[in-house]
Amino acid sequence: xxxxxxxxxxxxxxxxxxxxxxxxxxxxxxxxxxxxxxxxxxxxxxxxxxxxxxxxxxxxxxxxxxxxxxxxxxxxxxxxxxxxxxxxxxxxxxxxxxxxxxxxxxxxxxxxxxxxxxxxxxxxxxxxxxxxxxxxxxxxxxxxxxxxxxxxxxxxxxxxxxxxxxxxxxxxxxxxxxxxxxxxxxxxxxxxxxxxxxxxxxxxxxxxxxxxxxxxxxxxxxxxxxxxxxxxxxxxxxxxxxxxxxxxxxxxxxxxxxxxxxxxx
Numbered sequence: 001x002x003x004x005x006x007x008x009x010x011x012x013x014x015x016x017x018x019x020x021x022x023x024x025x026x027x028x029x030x031x032x033x034x035x036x037x038x039x040x041x042x043x044x045x046x047x048x049x050x051x052x053x054x055x056x057x058x059x060x061x062x063x064x065x066x067x068x069x070x071x072x073x074x075x076x077x078x079x080x081x082x083x084x085x086x087x088x089x090x091x092x093x094x095x096x097x098x099x100x101x102x103x104x105x106x107x108x109x110x111x112x113x114x115x116x117x118x119x120x121x122x123x124x125x126x127x128x129x130x131x132x133x134x135x136x137x138x139x140x141x142x143x144x145x146x147x148x149x150x151x152x153x154x155x156x157x158x159x160x161x162x163x164x165x166x167x168x169x170x171x172x173x174x175x176x177x178x179x180x181x182x183x184x185x186x187x188x189x190x191x192x193x194x195x196x197x198x199x200x201x202x203x204x205x206x207x208x209x210x211x212x213x214x215x216x217x218x219x220x221x222x223x224x225x226x227x228x229x230x231x232x233x234x235x236x237x238x239x240x241x242x243x244x245x246x247x248x249x250x251x252x253x254x255x256x257x258x259x260x261x262x263x264x265x
Contacts, residue, residue, distance in 0.1 A: 003265035004209060004257075005186060005217045006248075007032025009065040009131050009162070011049060012039040013072060016226035020245045022052050024222060025060055029248045031264040032217070034065040034131050034162070037118045038073035038088075046122045053125065063129035063159060064119040066112055066146060069094050070134055072232060077114035079107045091134045098139045105145055112149035126155045129186065131162035138164050143174055147181040160186045162217050189216035196239035201247045202256070209262050220244055 008021050011033050018041070024030045035049060036042065053062045067073040069091045075081045080088075083104060097103045120126055130150060136142045150159065161178055163185045165171040175185045189212045193204040212218070223229065223241035230238070247253050257264070 001261050001263050002209065002212065003215050003263050004189075004212065005031050005061065005215065005265050006192075006220060007034060007061070007162075007217060008220050008222060009034035009133075010036060010221065011065075012036040012042045012045055014223065014226055014228040014232070015041070015045075016229050017223035017241070018045050018048070020223045020241075022048055024245070024248055025052050025056060027249070028056075028059065028264070029253070030060065030220070030222075032061040032063065032129065034063045034129070035119060035123075036065050036067055036073060036133070037115050037122075038067045038076055040074065042118075043122075050123050050125075053123070061128040061160070062123070062125070063127040063131065063162075064116065065131045065133050066115050067133040068108055068111060068136060068142070073133070075111060076118055077107075077110040080111040080114075083107050091136065094136060094142065095139065098141045101141070103141055103145070105141075108142070108145045109149055109152075112146055113152055116149060116153045120153070120155075126157065127159045129160040129162055132164070135164035137161070137174070138170060140173065140177065143177055147178060147183060150183065151181050158183050160184055163187050166190070186215065186217045187213060189213070189218050191219040192221075192244055194221075194240045196236065196243045198243050198246050201243055202250075202252060205247070205253065205256050206260075209257070209260055215265060220248065222248055 011018055011021050012035050021033050069089045073088050075084055161183050163174055166188050178185050195201050221241050222245035225238050
C-alpha cells in the first residue's frame with residue numbers, strides 16, 4: 001500500500017477555504033493542513049483549526065506555510081514591517097535578490113522565526129511540518145534561512161519540511177542541506193489536477209497517483225466560494241477549488257484511492 005500526504009497549504013486565506021478545509025479534515029478527506037499565519041483572518045481563524053486538530057489527533061498533520069512574498073499576506077516581524085511596510089516582497093524580487101546574493105538574510109530570518117512563534121503560541125502546539133509559499137524553498141539561500149529559523153525555534157520534535165521540488169539534483173541538494181539541520185524532507189508529487197469539471201477530475205484521479213513515490217506530498221486547493229474569494233481570485237480558480245472540494249468530499253474519491261491501494265497518511 002502506498003502512503004500519500006494529501007494536503008492544502010492555504011488555510012487562513014478566506015473563510016470559504018477555511019471552512020472547506022476544516023470539513024474535509026474532520027471527515028478524513030485530507031491528511032495535512034498548512035496555515036498562513038500572515039493573513040488578516042488568521043487571528044480569527046486559528047481557534048476553529050485548533051479545535052479540529054484536537055478532534056482528529058494524530059490522524060493528520062497540522063503545519064505552517066511560511067510567507068515571504070505574494071499578495072494577501074502581511075509582515076509579522078518588526079524588521080520586515082520596517083523593510084516592506086504592509087506588503088511582502090514579490091516572488092520575482094526575492095528570486096532576483098537570491099540570484100545576485102543580495103537577500104536580506106536577517107530580515108527574512110526574523111520574519112520566519114516570528115511566523116513560527118505566532119503559529120506555536122496561538123495553536124498551542126508545534127507545527128508538524130513547514131512549507132514555504134510560492135515555491136521559494138527551491139532557492140538554496142532561502143532554504144538555509146528557513147532551516148536556521150526552525151533550528152532557533154528549538155522545537156521538541158523537528159517538523160517535516162515540504163519540498164516544492166519533485167525530483168532531480170535540486171531535490172537531493174535540498175535533502176542534504178536539511179539533513180545538516182536534522183530535518184527530513186517530504187518530497188512533492190504532482191498536485192491534484194486543476195479542472196472545474198467534477199466528472200473529469202474523478203476520471204483523472206483514476207491514474208493520478210500511479211508512479212508516485214511513497215509518502216509524497218500532493219497539494220490540493222479545495223474551497224467554497226465566498227465574498228472574499230470573489231473579490232480576490234479569478235472565477236476560474238474558484239471553480240477549481242469548488243470542484244476539488246466536491247470530489248474530495250465524495251465517497252467516490254475514497255473508492256478510487258482504495259482501488260489504487262493508496263492510503264492517506
